[in-house]
Amino acid sequence: MDKSPPPFFRQGPSANARLLFFGLMSIGLVVADARFNALGGLRQGIGNALYPVQRVLLMPRDALAAVGSRYAEVTSLRQENAELKRIEALNAKALLQVEQLASENKRLRDLAGARERASVRSVLGEVLYETRDPFTRKLVLDKGAKQQVLIGQPVIDAKGLIGQVTRVFQFTSEMTLVTDRNMTVPVVLQRTGMRSVAFGGAAPGRMELRYLASNADLKEGDLLTTSGLDALYPPGLPVGRIERIERGGDNDFVKVLILPAAEIQNNHLLVVLQVDTSAIPPAPPADTIDPARKRNRRNL
Amino acid sequence: MTSRNEYLLLPVSRAYIAFTILVAVILNIMPWGRDFGIPDFLALVLVFWNVHQPRKVGIGIGFLLGLLMDVHTSSALGERALLYSLLSYGAWFLHRRVPWFRIVGQMLHVLPLFVIAQCIVVVVRVATGAPMPGWWLFLQWVSTMLMWPIADLLLLAPQRRAARRDESRSL
Numbered sequence: 205m206d207k208s209p210p211p212f213f214r215q216g217p218s219a220n221a222r223l224l225f226f227g228l229m230s231i232g233l234v235v236a237d238a239r240f241n242a243l244g245g246l247r248q249g250i251g252n253a254l255y256p257v258q259r260v261l262l263m264p265r266d267a268l269a270a271v272g273s274r275y276a277e278v279t280s281l282r283q284e285n286a287e288l289k290r291i292e293a294l295n296a297k298a299l300l301q302v303e304q305l306a307s308e309n310k311r312l313r314d315l316a317g318a319r320e321r322a323s324v325r326s327v328l329g330e331v332l333y334e335t336r337d338p339f340t341r342k343l344v345l346d347k348g349a350k351q352q353v354l355i356g357q358p359v360i361d362a363k364g365l366i367g368q369v370t371r372v373f374q375f376t377s378e379m380t381l382v383t384d385r386n387m388t389v390p391v392v393l394q395r396t397g398m399r400s401v402a403f404g405g406a407a408p409g410r411m412e413l414r415y416l417a418s419n420a421d422l423k424e425g426d427l428l429t430t431s432g433l434d435a436l437y438p439p440g441l442p443v444g445r446i447e448r449i450e451r452g453g454d455n456d457f458v459k460v461l462i463l464p465a466a467e468i469q470n471n472h473l474l475v476v477l478q479v480d481t482s483a484i485p486p487a488p489p490a491d492t493i494d495p496a497r498k499r500n501r502r503n504l
Numbered sequence: 505m506t507s508r509n510e511y512l513l514l515p516v517s518r519a520y521i522a523f524t525i526l527v528a529v530i531l532n533i534m535p536w537g538r539d540f541g542i543p544d545f546l547a548l549v550l551v552f553w554n555v556h557q558p559r560k561v562g563i564g565i566g567f568l569l570g571l572l573m574d575v576h577t578s579s580a581l582g583e584r585a586l587l588y589s590l591l592s593y594g595a596w597f598l599h600r601r602v603p604w605f606r607i608v609g610q611m612l613h614v615l616p617l618f619v620i621a622q623c624i625v626v627v628v629r630v631a632t633g634a635p636m637p638g639w640w641l642f643l644q645w646v647s648t649m650l651m652w653p654i655a656d657l658l659l660l661a662p663q664r665r666a667a668r669r670d671e672s673r674s675l
Contacts, residue, residue, distance in 0.1 A: 219563065223593040226567040230589055231628055233571075233582025238632040243581045250575040254533075258576070261533050333535040336542070337579035338641045339634035344578070371578065378578050385635045405635065 251373040258376075262332060324438055325478040327351050329359070332376065341381045343367070347476060348375045356436060356481045359474050364442035364465030365389065365430060366474060379474070382443070382464055383409055391443050392431035396421050399431050402443055402462055409468055411444060413460040418451050422460060436479060513663040516557055520662055524549055525561075529569065533576055540640045543648040546573065547591055551614055552655050554595030555602050566592035583629060590621040611652045618645035 217225075236242040329345035347353050349372050357369045359379050368387065371378040380387055385405030391413075392399050398420070406412035416422070426446045432439025442465040450459040528549040536542040546569060553561035570585030577584070594617040602613050619642060630636060 219593060219596050222563045223589060226563050226589040227586060227593075230567065230570070230582040230586030233585065234580045234628055234632055237581040238629070238634070247575055247581055250572060254572065254575055257530075258533060261530060262535055265535050335576075335578045336536070337577045337583070338540070338637040339579065339583075339629055342578050 247371075248373060251376070255373065255375050258332070326475045327353065327478060329353075329377075329474050329476050331472055331474060335378070340386075341384050342370070343379045343381070343474075345369075345377050345379055345474065345476070346375070348373045348377045350375055352478060353377045353476055354478070354481050357479055358430075358437050358441070358477045360441060360477060361466045361474050363467060364444065365437065366464070366466035366468065369476060377476075381468055382466070383411060383468060387411075389437060389443055390431045390433045391428040392439075393422070394427040394429055395423070399433065400428075402428065406461060409464070410447065411462040411464060413462065414457070416458050416460060418456050418458050420458065422446060422449055422458070424449060427465075428462060436481065438477060438479065513660065514665060516560070516663055518560060521553055521557065521560055524553075524659055525565075525569070529572065532573060540643050541647050542644060543651050544644055545648075545651070547588065547618065548648050548651050548655050549659070550588055551591050551595040551617065552652075552659055554592045555599045556660070558596050558599045561592070562596070563589050563592040580629065580632065580634070583625060586628060587621055587625045590624055591617065594621060607653050607656060610656075611649050614652060615645065615649045618648060 233243065237247075327347050329347040332344045332346050335342045335344065345353075345359075353369055353372055355369055355372055358365060359367045359369060365382060367379045367381045367384075369377050370380040381404070382389060382402070383404045387404035389402045389411075390399070391402045400413050400416065402411040403414055404411050424446050428443045428445070430437035430439055430441040430443060444462040444464040444466075446460055447463040448461045450461075525546070528545040531545040550561065550566050550569065554566075566588035567585045570583075570588035571581065573584045573588075574581050595614075598613055598617065602610050605613065622642065622645060626637065626641070
């Protein structure tokens with residue numbers, strides 16, 4: 205008998221009752237997790253149990269990639285080699301200058317009595333996969349609590365800031381991209397030294413600057429770097445370049461779209477900067493934050 | 505009494521149902537990336553078994569598998585649990601009706617089911633602070649629907665074997 209029996213037989217709670225029960229439980233979980241972040245333990249448990257399965261399933265993909273790269277055409281390797289040599293030549297000059305500048309900087313700092321900036325520890329992480337959740341954009345990295353990765357630590361790629369660690373499991377961690385709606389980064393405009401905050405979620409794959417006066421000194425192509433004012437992102441990391449400035453419209457503010465410097469789309473190796481997050485005060489309880497700013501409280 | 509195009513089938517084994525669900529979970533966990541046309545294999549298998557074996561696969565199983573997938577996709581815990589619970593319920597609601605249709609008719613029944621369940625989940629998530637996702641979200645349900653004939657072929661295959669092997673028949 206495949207079909208369910210007529211209702212006059214005993215068959216446990218009705219489907220309606222079950223839907224009500226599981227539906228309410230799901231909605232309760234969503235609210236508890238999305239609004240109050242109350243389910244860390246449960247998620248940790250399931251995540252750690254799921255980890256070996258995920259790794260085994262990633263093996264065929266990684267093996268295929270390894271075989272593919274082994275037999276990669278010689279021409280493409282030659283091209284890559286030439287490109288790398290070109291970049292190295294370009295970098296050589298900068299590197300030589302960096303050493304000289306660093307020593308000069310040190311002497312000046314000694315003179316000024318400024319505290320030496322602590323060099324930041326970092327760990328190299330590999331992107332395991334990109335999550336399929338339609339509501340957020342996250343990458344899962346192969347380094348977790350075992351490697352002292354902590355929530356809030358910034359993540360960079362070769363070209364600039366790419367995101368922030370937002371959840372840590374034992375062996376993996378989840379990273380939210382700077383273009384996510386919940387992300388904010390304190391930035392400074394390199395050309396003028398103007399400070400501002402870059403918000404994610406303006407447009408797909410873009411960030412934006414908000415509430416700048418329409419006569420602010422901005423040009424397309426201006427480089428924005430982290431300002432370091434939040435004690436979280438080390439100063440000087442490239443964040444992006446101004447892509448489009450929309451003046452006018454119905455209010456006195458300009459809309460500034462930023463193209464992130466990091467390669468948001470295809471990244472394999474990323475670096476987690478293990479900034480000491482212990483000095484940062486804990487986020488204030490949710491009810492003391494005024495509703496207008498609530499959305500952007502993820503970062504600090 | 506059986507429907508027009510349903511054979512008299514062998515009884516299904518619980519082990520086979522468990523095996524197919526496991527395969528679906530593995531297919532879902534595979535690193536597909538963010539291409540939204542990728543079908544949700546687990547939703548497909550759950551709806552399929554809820555239509556064909558509503559006494560063996562129910563809303564509770566959908567809920568638990570949803571929790572598992574929530575952790576994998578790092579969505580809000582309960583998001584997919586709600587989705588799969590709704591799908592399981594919808595499939596139960598339709599389980600007397602769907603098998604009477606040919607395969608295309610069945611597909612036209614499951615597509616609205618997927619879309620309605622997804623809409624409810626979007627409403628719940630947006631109400632709890634998530635941004636509106638794009639329309640491409642529904643693309644995966646079209647591709648999941650297109651997998652329905654394959655699921656019908658594969659999932660019912662063990663039940664379509666002859667009860668006793670007969671040399672004069674090919675099956």
